[in-house]
Amino acid sequence: MKVRQGYILLEVIVCTFIMSMLIMVLYSIIISAINTKDNIEDKIELNQQAEEMEYHIKNIVENSINIINITTTDNEVIETLQENKTYNVLSIKLNFKSDDENINSKNKKDNQEISFKRDLKKIFINTLYDDNSNKAGGYE
Template sequence: MKRKYGYLLLESVISLTSIVILIIVLYSVFVFTINLKLRIEDKIELQQQSLEIIKSMEGIISNSMGIINVSNDEETFKKTTSIKCRYVDENITNNEENITNKEIILNERRNKLFVNSLNGENSQAGGYEIGDYVDEMYVSITNDGQYVNIKLKLSKRSQNYETKFKIKIWNFSKSI
């Protein structure tokens, strides 16, 4: 009778090959799930960021008296990096010096939206940030300036997100 005392070289090679294949499959599944998780997190962050931007822009624009620097092309979006909002009617002498015009500025180099206060046509230092990941901003004005349509394009890594929204200017003044 012959006795078997251990593994043969062939058995060792086959078992090592099957273990390596199993490890490669598990590693590729792990990498795939990590990438999927990152893409989902990026998409959610872009959606949340756009909601925060919309909320901030609605507060600024809807409380203004109108938009200063965007033409009234009905339903035609114009690419812009700045939206200037009129808060003070210059035809009426107003003693309140605390009220100034505001400007929403897209810094294309940093992909961020900022709000600055304006004195005349010059912006003051000390603005604040209202959003990240913004690549492009488009604006159109409808109903003789009472409504502002805004389209934002946001991106983070490989994820892109686009949002459109409409803002009614509650304190609209035709004198602008």
């Protein structure tokens, strides 16, 4: 009886097939884990941005003197709010006392506008000065 030394071709093919299957399974698990990590990071970042926007908007509304008007998604301008009624809002114009030192009168009232631009999918906060000056103000 002959003693075989080494592998036959069939053994090499079977071993290669098994190794390639293990590599494909591990690769798919790694890709799935990376995608899940990216999705979780995106959701966390979006949540942090929403909290930051909520803080700024809440601060502006709390420090305002009164609401000038509200523009709804139907482009209806509402100057008097009805109790227990909800609105789909595009923009809110508020009256507040300015803390800006560049303005001569410290009691000068300025308007602040919080607006949502649908086409850009962004929220803008603009400062609208009463004296019609060309000062740019606001952020997105």
